Amino acid sequence: MSGYIQNFLKFRPLLNELVSRDIKIKYRRSVLGVLWTLLNPLFMMLILSFVFSNLFKFNIDNFPLYVLSGQVIFNFFSESTTNAMSAIIGSSSLIKKIYVPKYLFVISRVVSSFINLLAAFTALLAVMIFTRAELHWTMLLVPIPLVLLVVFSTGVGLFLSAITVQFRDVMHLYGVFTTALMYLTPVIYPLSLLPDTVKFIVMLNPLTNYLSMFRDVMLNNNLPSLLGVVVGLVEAIIVMVIGLYVFYKKQDTFILNL
Amino acid sequence: MEQKTVIKAENVSMCFTLASEKFDNFKDYVIKMIKKQVSYDEFWALSDVSFEVKQGDSLGLIGLNGSGKSTMLKTIAGVLKPTKGTVVIDGTVAPLIELGAGFDADLTAEENVYLNGALLGYDRKQMEAAYQDIVEFSELQEFMHTPVKNFSSGMVSRLAFAIATIGTPDILICDEVLSVGDFHFQEKCEQRIQRMIDAGTTILFVSHSIQQVKKICNKIVWLDHGHVKMQGDAEAVCEQYSHS
Ligand SMILES: Nc1ncnc2c1ncn2[C@@H]1O[C@H](COP(=O)(O)OP(=O)(O)O)[C@@H](O)[C@H]1O
Ligand SMILES: [Mg+2]
Numbered sequence: 001m002s003g004y005i006q007n008f009l010k011f012r013p014l015l016n017e018l019v020s021r022d023i024k025i026k027y028r029r030s031v032l033g034v035l036w037t038l039l040n041p042l043f044m045m046l047i048l049s050f051v052f053s054n055l056f057k058f059n060i061d062n063f064p065l066y067v068l069s070g071q072v073i074f075n076f077f078s079e080s081t082t083n084a085m086s087a088i089i090g091s092s093s094l095i096k097k098i099y100v101p102k103y104l105f106v107i108s109r110v111v112s113s114f115i116n117l118l119a120a121f122t123a124l125l126a127v128m129i130f131t132r133a134e135l136h137w138t139m140l141l142v143p144i145p146l147v148l149l150v151v152f153s154t155g156v157g158l159f160l161s162a163i164t165v166q167f168r169d170v171m172h173l174y175g176v177f178t179t180a181l182m183y184l185t186p187v188i189y190p191l192s193l194l195p196d197t198v199k200f201i202v203m204l205n206p207l208t209n210y211l212s213m214f215r216d217v218m219l220n221n222n223l224p225s226l227l228g229v230v231v232g233l234v235e236a237i238i239v240m241v242i243g244l245y246v247f248y249k250k251q252d253t254f255i256l257n258l
Numbered sequence: 259m260e261q262k263t264v265i266k267a268e269n270v271s272m273c274f275t276l277a278s279e280k281f282d283n284f285k286d287y288v289i290k291m292i293k294k295q296v297s298y299d300e301f302w303a304l305s306d307v308s309f310e311v312k313q314g315d316s317l318g319l320i321g322l323n324g325s326g327k328s329t330m331l332k333t334i335a336g337v338l339k340p341t342k343g344t345v346v347i348d349g350t351v352a353p354l355i356e357l358g359a360g361f362d363a364d365l366t367a368e369e370n371v372y373l374n375g376a377l378l379g380y381d382r383k384q385m386e387a388a389y390q391d392i393v394e395f396s397e398l399q400e401f402m403h404t405p406v407k408n409f410s411s412g413m414v415s416r417l418a419f420a421i422a423t424i425g426t427p428d429i430l431i432c433d434e435v436l437s438v439g440d441f442h443f444q445e446k447c448e449q450r451i452q453r454m455i456d457a458g459t460t461i462l463f464v465s466h467s468i469q470q471v472k473k474i475c476n477k478i479v480w481l482d483h484g485h486v487k488m489q490g491d492a493e494a495v496c497e498q499y500s501h502s
Contacts, residue, residue: 014376021373025364097359098377099336099351169284252339256274 011101018108023115037119041071045127052188060190062133065124065219070187072120073145073211077153078178080113084157085164085174092258102251106161110154117146124218136221144224145213151236152206158243162250165257185211206235261312262348264429264460265334269343272304272329272484303329304340304484311477313428316461318475318492320468320499326484327464331355331433334462349428349460352378354435357418363407367398367417370406374421388424395446396420416443423450430454431462436470448474472496 027033048071049064060066087105088095095102128135164170185207194202202208209232216222304326311317319327332338333345335353360377361370371392375385393399396416406414419435432451436444451474455461465471471478471492478495480488488495 010379011376013381014379016382017373017376021362021365021369024369025362028364094360094377095337097332097337097356098353100377167284167287255338 007101011104014100015104015108015111018104019111019115022108022112034119037116038123041068041075041120041123042127044071045123048188058190058193062131062219065127065131065133066190066215067188068120068124068127069215069218070185070211072117072124073149073214074182074185074187074207075120076113076117076149077156077207078182079116080110080150080153081156081160082174082178083109083113084154085160085171087157088161088165088254089168089258096255096258102254103158103247106157106247107154110150110157113153114150128218133219134221136217138217138221138223141217141224142214144229145210145217145232148213148229148232148236149207149210151240152210152232155236155239155241155243158247159239162243162247162254165250165254181205181207184208187211206232206239209235261314263310264313264348265309265311265317265462266346267310267330267334267343268308268345270304270307270330270333270340270345271302271342272326272333272338273341274301274303275299302484304333304481306343307479307481307484307486308343309479309486309489311460311462313460314455314458315477316455316463316475318463318465318471318478319481320464320471320478320495321481321487324483325481327481328355328433329484330481331431331462331464334429335431347429350379351429351431352422352425352427353431354419354422355431355433357422357435358406358411358414359418361406361414361418364405366403366405367409368402370417371421374418375424378422380424384425392417392420392424395450412440412443419447419450423454426454426457426459429460429462433464434466436465437467468496468500 023034027036030036032039045064045068048067052058052067053063084106087109088102091105094100095105127133160170160174184202184205186202191199191202191208191212209228213224213228213232216224307326307330309317319330321327329338331353332355333340334347335351335355336347337353337355360374362373365373371389372382372385375381375388380388393402396413396419398413398417401409401413406417409417415435423430430451436447448470451461451463455474461474463471463474475492478489478492478499479486480495480499488498
């Protein structure tokens with residue numbers, strides 16, 4: 001165990017470098033640079049609010065905030081896991097030639113996505129202030145849903161990155177999967193709108209729980225329910241353990257399949 | 259004086275499954291599973307290789323192309339895990355297996371110095387301290403802010419060599435790295451390797467040039483189709499090798 005920690009500490013600078021590389025490359029030659037991470041969710045929010053408040057008329061006060069908060073959470077999950085999935089394949093030339101703890105590639109993708117999440121979160125705060133929404137003390141609890149979500153996504157990312165090395169089909173399937181998942185997460189629509197059977201399925205989705213927690217503390221001035229936190233924690237830990245286990249079992253064969 | 263053993267390879271075997279039977283698609287896999295056709299064409303790149311390297315020794319690996327030299331070095335560097343057998347390493351390893359492998363073509367040389375340093379396990383402070391030395395050794399002063407994709411392969415190797423040889427690692431692995439770059443630079447590299455040997459670094463060296471191997475190494479392992487054909491003092495093995 002102490003060997004693992006030592007190894008992690010030795011390669012911690014690499015994590016910083018990988019993340020800063022991701023960000024540098026993403027914004028090289030773009031005039032507005034990192035500002036885009038902030039502007040993107042804002043534009044999406046504008047479009048979605050326009051479409052849904054004019055066409056469908058959901059009964060939600062401050063619909064832009066509802067959509068934006070949904071996006072912050074869902075986009076992080078979908079972006080971090082999609083990027084993490086290709087982390088190993090994308091670093092194949094390195095993995096074949098240099099020894100590095102391979103999970104770092106996955107973690108670095110998740111961290112980069114988390115930085116985007118922070119930008120989107122800033123956008124959310126900006127919109128809250130701009131629309132004069134009330135700012136509640138419960139906001140200080142926002143690390144709870146975020147940490148759970150990060151652990152959960154990392155677990156999914158580790159799992160996906162490991163199996164994608166062997167089965168490239170996963171990449172194509174996963175795009176379809178996340179699209180479906182988005183409709184099974186109350187990003188745009190309110191839960192109350194759903195018929196019971198569909199609602200049951202949507203509630204089974206772990207993201208629904210993380211998102212409700214996030215909205216509770218950010219928008220609704222509610223403490224997260226104890227049950228929600230416990231269930232969320234258990235789900236995050238189970239997924240993380242599965243992800244680590246599969247990754248650990250498969251990592252020595254990566255190089256043979258890359 | 260009893261020297262410490264820094265590398266111990268015991269019965270190392272490395273098996274690759276050949277590309278013809280590689281399936282990267284789920285449908286193929288399932289179909290073959292059902293038909294019970296998931297058979298592998300095995301290829302043993304290394305079989306039962308054992309040797310020891312003492313501290314301060316410099317070991318050369320020689321053999322024809324495809325005899326398993328790079329594969330052996332990769333198991334020592336931790337890139338490959340042997341199918342059978344064990345490799346035990348005592349100390350820090352600086353691998354020079356494929357120069358420039360850790361570079362990101364879109365980043366500038368300077369950014370790559372830090373990225374590559376991190377791949378070798380150095381933090382930013384250590385790299386800042388070594389930066390001047392890297393620039394001077396690689397003689398790339400004017401190009402440090404150029405993206406590496408615009409470098410010639412010689413320039414890439416110069417930079418990579420300069421980065422990989424900062425500090426004094428306990429073990430330095432060189433896989434045919436001296437065959438790139440111009441004559442002047444080769445000489446500089448050889449000097450640097452010699453200086454590291456003098457400072458107590460253990461060297462693992464692979465080169466096409468038997469002359470170079472003789473000059474740098476005192477011990478040699480001769481690989482042939484993944485088997486150890488002969489090992490021992492440099493003179494004796496070289497003698498045999500040149501007669502074969
Ligand atoms: N990842 C791999 N998959 C399949 N075969 C490999 C792989 N890596 C090396 N080999 C095979 O192993 C043998 C030894 O290769 P190598 O160690 O590179 O030889 P050398 O460096 O002595 O020229 C070669 O026949 C090569 O084709
Ligand atoms: Mg080779």
